[in-house]
Amino acid sequence: MKKHLTFLALLGYGALAWGQTPTQTIRGSVVDKYTHEPLIGATVQVMDLESMPGTVTDFDGMFVLEDIPAGYRTIECSYVGYQKVVVAHLVKAAQESVVEIQLEGSVTLQGVEVVAHSTAAVNPFAPIGSISISGEELQGGTTTANDLLRHAQGLPGVQPTRDNRSDIVIRGNSPVGMLWRLEGIDIPNPNHFARRGSSGGGITIFSISLLDRTDFSTGAFSAEYGNALSGVFDVRFRKGNDEQPEYTFRAGLLGLDLAAEGPIRKGKSSYLINYRYSTLGILNRMGFHLVGERIDNDFQDLSFNLHFSKKKEGEQIKRTDFNFWGISGLSAETKSPVEPAADRSSWGDKSAYDFTTNMGATGLSLRRILSARSSLQLSMAVMLQDILVREDTVSEANVATTLNREEYLNGRVSVAGRYNLKLSDRLRMQAGGFVSELFYDLQWDSLSIVSYQPDTLLRENGHTTLLQPFVQFSYQPAPRVEINFGLHGLWFALNERGAVEPRINLSYYLHPQHTLSLAYGLHSLTLPIGTYLTRIDDGQGQPVQPNRQLDLARAHHLIASYAFQFGKERTDTYLWRLLVEGYYQRLYRVPVESDPASTYWMFNETQGYARVPLVSDGVGRNIGADVSLHKFFRKGTFMTLGLSVFDSQYRPREESDWYSTQYNSGLSASFLGGKIWKVSDFGSLETGLKVIYNRGLPITPLLENPPVVTPYEPPEDDSRPYSQRIEPYFRPDLRIAYRRDRKVSWLLALDIQNVINRQNEDGLSWQYEPTLNGGQGGWEHRLQSGLTPVLSFQIDF
Incomplete structure (x- = not known):
């Protein structure tokens, strides 16, 4: 009897422990x-x-x-x-x-304290036009394929350019004006399949396993950000666990993801490392083509962050934090001609290409707390990026002719520093700068359709310097008022162009729930180096570089915003935030073609470098308003609803007519949200939905009666640039996941991209179809990818 009671007691205890x-x-x-x-x-x-x-x-x-x-x-x-x-x-x-x-x-108003909202920027000098995105937001319930840029595409004021690209269009601006910063230092385009001369690609090199809070700015940036016109991503890596080792393994239809972290010296230092390998081969064989038929690609990347902390025993203030970090990414994409060769009837059937990109950056970052009122940050990094593109046409006899070959090798050695000082409880100052030595080796050969011989458009190597000093202040002259102001300088040694840029933003706290803000900034941008160095025939058979002396492209940004927090909780915090931002941006000194009759505007290019002589005479304007309603994460639910109405136009010269830019959809809306249900003591069901809509990108119409229709280049009517529009873009993505939380936890997730299988028109790409016009051939827009399921399994231990 005693044995039976003992057995029942042990069984009951085990059941109790299992149910906890x-x-x-x-x-x-x-x-x-x-x-x-x-x-x-x-x-x-x-x-x-x-x-x-x-x-x-x-x-x-x-x-x-x-x-x-x-x-x-x-x-x-x-x-x-x-x-x-x-x-x-x-x-x-x-x-x-x-x-x-x-x-x-x-900030205290008549004894009532203002509460900071959870999406506030990490950068204290950037309270307007900036938000922060956490690693948790990317992992829990969001339909973003674990990618930072896919998440940003669902935010107010942002629209994508194409399903298989991560380019970010902010308020009608070209993606080329985006700045990327990692661990306090500016870096080149950190995307797999990075497009030459652009800031986007296929997917970012950053694994969500490493990401801490990332600041995303959409206009009137604070004074420490320079060499950008459209937006800023300020990315930070988190520290690894300095007490115990931990591991994450993720596998799915897109590949593998491995992460490890733990102490190097317990309580003093830690490591965090992640490796990813991905391929579209599995999805292609299942009939789901994210990029296109006959296209295969794969990529892999490695990222790490080693953190060390040093402090003298018994000393509370003076402390040094030291980070050694790095990212690297390899990616390759190939397109094959139609097989068998006898079936190659169109230009597209014969086309083939190889596209590879390699990128790496590693750096050291140091933060030293000097006193209770001051600190110093120093960073140094070495970066390298290589892009190779080869485009061929392959005949029925399997003879390949190279139409275009480009190879761009860019390197960078950068040093950055910041000194922070609290001059008083109401006045703070930050001063610093960035010095970058840029190295380049650029080659571009393109087949001439006249001589049928390759033309050398670019063959240059060398180095130049980019300097960016800045100073900024934060001042609270009264309890209700906060002012941030400063100056940013930029000097580009290649053609000795520079700028001094004032920045200011002001917040007025009407009430703990209501805030009015104004922000202004002057911003400048160096062009992709290849733009300055491209060779163009002078008409007498001699190559010249007419674009070497182009000025910095510039823009005035003005923002007025109103924020309202409501839905008060028992802790005097708020559940909801409504934000209305109106903006005006005036762009000037933008490169346009030197021919007075041309309507060319460089910021309509999506990649590559101009092949025509340019002058810095272009002007543009973006005017609009963004409205967003954000529900902070509480009790398993979160959401962001956004609506943007805007007009983005340009003119090649001051006396020219105004034309729509390529990104002037005029209206965009987005929804990003999710819900998490607790279904047992150990399990939870996660659902997420992302919906993106815009009115359709503008396109340049084709000539009504072109003299010749060829499969090489669509006959666009450049006298009417972007005067027509493709069909509206609409795409919902759905996520369903089940999380099991134990000492060894796991997550099974299904992300369904484009869940309604709507194939949107691709406004950036024409394709020649020989069956059009009664078999005489013609041009049409490609369709983008349809429904794509992405199944993944993750285990944490």
Whole structure:
């Protein structure tokens, strides 16, 4: 009898243990947003649990919350003299949660404190036109294929150019004006299948396993950002766990993803490393073509972040953080002609190409807290990018003729520094600069359809320098008013062009729920180096470089915004945020063709370099408004609803007519949201939906009666640029996932891209179809990809 009772007791205990909700530890640090000084005694609480467990930070600004149930948790942090912050964080039973919370000085209105919203930019000098995107947002419930740029394409004011590209069009601006920054230093285009002379590609090199909070700016950037006209991505890597090793393995139809992190020296240093390999071969064989039929591609990348911290024993302020980081990516895409050769009836059937891109960057970053009011940041990095394109036509006899061959090798050695100083509780200053030595070896040969011989359009190598000093201040002259202002300088040694750019933004807090803001900035952009160096025939058989002395392209940005937070919670925070931003941008000194009759505008190019003589006489204007409604992550739900109305136009010269730019869809709308249901103590169901709509990109119509219709180049009527429009773009993506949280956790996810199988027109690409016009041949727009399922399985331990 005793044995039976013992057995039943053990069985009952096991069942009880099995039925317990899995828990994990949340730990991290709380620091000042400007100086990164640790804050002693800050309160940290988990607000979405009935018991509201909490703690306070220790002498080093560190905190530990133990036995927190797994799932998405709402963390609130408060400290005397600072704005309260509320953030959402995914707690996994298999892995500790390590977070850094940054607090900013408080704004108090008649005894009522203003609460910082959870999407506020990490950069304290960029409160207007900027948001932050967390790694949790990319992992939990969003239909973004685990890619930062796919997520950004669903945000207000942003529209995609093509399904298989990650280019970002912001407020009608060309993607070429985008700036990428990683760990405090500017980097070249960090995309697989990077398009030459552009800022986009196929998918970013960044794995979501490494991403911390990333700032995304859409206009009137703060003074530390330069050499950009359209937008800024300021990317940060998170630190690895410095207490225990952890691993993530992800496999799916797109490939493999492996991540590992852990301590190098426990409590002092850590490593975080990720490797990805992906191929479209599996999907192609299943009949789902993301890029196109007869096209295969694959890519792989490796990223890492090693973090070291040093502080003298018993010294609270002076501390040094040191990061050694790196990214590298290899990608290759090939298109084959139709097989068998006897079936090659059209130009497209005979076309073939090889497209490879390789990119790598590695750097050192140091942050030193000098005192309670000052800190210093230093960064140095080495970068290399290689792009190779070869386009052929293959005859029925399998004889290949090279039509175009391009190889671009670009390198960069960069140094950056920032000094932060709190001059008083109401006045803060940051000063610094960036120095980059740019190396290049560029080759471009294109077959002449006249002589049927290759023309050399570009063959240059060398180096040049880019300098960018800046200084900026944040000042609170009154409790309701905050002003950020500064100057950014830019000097490009290749053709000795420079600029001094004023920046200012002002926020007026009418009420804890209502904020009015104004921002202005002058911004400049160096063109892709190949644009300056392209060779063009002078009409007498001699190659010249007429574009070498082009000026910096420039733009005035003006933003007026109104923010309203509502849906008050028991902790005096808000569930919803409505944001209305009106903007005007005036572009000038944009390259246009030197021929006075031409309507060419360089920012209508999607890739490559101009093949005509240019002058810096073009002007443009973007005017519009973005409206967004954001529900912060609470109780398993989140959403962002956006609507943008705008007009983007240009004219080649001041006296010319106005024309639509290539990206002037005029109206775009987006929805990004998700819901998470707790279905058991250990399991949760995650759903997400992303919907993108725009009115259709403008296109240049074809000539009504062209003298000759050839399969080589569509006969566009350049006298009526972008005067017609393709069909409206509409694409919904759906995600369904099941997460099982135990000491070894797993996630099974199905992302269905373009769930309604709508094949949108591709406004950027024509294709020749020999069956059109009664068999005489003609041109039509390609259709983009249809429904594509992406199944993946992830395990964390």
